Amino acid sequence: MIHSAHASRYHWGVIGEPINFERGEWQISRVYSILKNSQSALYHAKRCLDICLKNNIGDFDIAFAYESLARAHAITGNKEEYQENLAIAKTVGEKIAKKEDKDYFFSEFGKIKI
Numbered sequence: 187m188i189h190s191a192h193a194s195r196y197h198w199g200v201i202g203e204p205i206n207f208e209r210g211e212w213q214i215s216r217v218y219s220i221l222k223n224s225q226s227a228l229y230h231a232k233r234c235l236d237i238c239l240k241n242n243i244g245d246f247d248i249a250f251a252y253e254s255l256a257r258a259h260a261i262t263g264n265k266e267e268y269q270e271n272l273a274i275a276k277t278v279g280e281k282i283a284k285k286e287d288k289d290y291f292f293s294e295f296g297k298i299k300i
Contacts, residue, residue, distance in 0.1 A: 191217045208237035208247060215254040219261055227258035246287045249279040253295055260300040268300050 195210030202210075215230035231254035238248045252275035259268035279295060282288040 187217045188214075188221070204237055204241035205243055205247065208234045208241075208243055208251065211237060212247075212250055212254050215258060219254070219257045222261055224258060224261040227261060228255070231255045231258045244278075246282050246284070246291060249275055249282055249291050250294075252278055253291070253298070257298050260298055263300065265300060272298065 191210075191214045195207070195214055198206040198210050211230045211234035215227050215234060218224075218227035218230060231251070234254055235248075235251040237243065238251045252271050256268055256271035256275055259271060262268075275295060279288065279291045282291055
C-alpha cells in the first residue's frame, strides 16, 4: 500500500496539477494512518493542506485535508490538535457543494476516533 500510494503521487507529480498533488498526499497520509505510522501520516496530511491553501483548492478537497490532519493527530494522541482539525473539517465539510461528495465526506469523517 505504501509503495503504491507513493508511486501514484510520484506519477501525478510528473503529469498532474495541484489538485492531483494534494489528493496524492491525502492518499499517502491515509495509508500511513491505517498503518498507525503517525509521523508519516502527519507529514503528508500537512503537505496536502499546504497544497490546498497555496492553490486555493476548496470544497471536497480541503475538507479531506483537514480530515487527514485530524486522523493523523488521532493516532499521535494529540487531543487538542485532533479536536481543532476535526472541528475545522466538519465546518468545511458542511460547505461541500455536491450532496454526494458531502455524504461521502461525512461517512469517512464519522470513522475518525482518538
